[in-house]
Amino acid sequence: MSAYLEAIASGRKFSFAREISLLHNPSNLRGQMNTEIKLGFCNPPEPVYLYVKNGESSGESFLWYNFIVEQNKTIPVHQQALTGYLLELRITTKEFRGNDNNKLDIVIAADEVYIIRTGIDTNFAKTFLLSASLVQDFSKPLIIAVTAGEKNTVFCRLYDAATKVRIRKEWNPNSDWASLITEIQSRLTGTSASVPLTPEQPPHPQDVRVKQIRTLLNYPLDLVREYLQFQDVDRPSLLPASKIDSLVKTMCLAWAADKFENPNDAESSYQKQVIDVVASGSDELAAIKTWMQQLQGVKAGAA
Secondary structure, X not given: OOHHHHXXXXXXXXXXXXXXXXXXXXXHHHHHHHOOOOOOOOOXXXXXXXXXXXXXXXXXXXXXXXXXXXXXXXXXXXXXXXXXXXXXXXXXXXXXXXXXXXXXEXXXXXXXXXXXXXXXXXXXXXXXXXXXOOOOOOOOOEEEEEEEOOOOOEEEEEEEOOOOOEEOOOOOOOOOHHHHHHHHHHHHHOOOOOXXXXXXXXXXXXXXXXXXXXXXXXXXXXXXXXXXXXXXXXXXXXXXXXXXXXXXXXXXXXXXXXXXXXXXXXXXXXXXXXXXXXXXXXOHHHHHHHHHHHHHHHHHHHO
């Protein structure tokens, strides 16, 4: 039903001027659309994460993809451009192979909220930052496109969504990337460019604990994620303390599995050399290191 017929049916006056104003002023139209709430079944309002990668799936190449953590499933995105409004830039620290890696999160509002996550030192991040630094008015939509380079690299191209004109800045490998991020974020928030990005909240001590012990033991990260999913949580700090202790114990005994012929001996050794030592006031990570060194020494001597 048109807006005119809806007005007649509801008994209110129809304003052609208002409708024309909405059509010629996208911000007003977006405001009206945002107030419309659809009832019934829907997907949870979670952001869609896009990861940049020059890859191939089923014989088709792709340059970015969506990853569903719960299903451990990669979904290639074959469209090479995304149109939307740049909302925010964030620096996120993620663990990869036992090391912390800084990621650039580019938050885009479109038909859904998209977060493009890429390494802070990647060509995609740098070419995006150089182009975005030229944008003065972020109230207008942009087109963010991925394009392939040599040796599996991926670059970003930025366009004005209304004019389709590319926004391009000369490549400068010596640019101050941190300053560019701060400058762009300041325009997005309307604050002074001297204001730094708001850092993320420090990680929970229990999350740090599990991460440090897992890294020390070289315990597979996938197994930790599987355990957390089984407990219906996404990080250790959401578990009861007893469950976290159980997870640590599982990781330690898995490491020690080939050091003992009898599993009960491994558990007894862990109790005496780690649990009891920590109970007496020693640092847990140091106790585990000492326990590992002792077992490795015993095994070497036996060999």
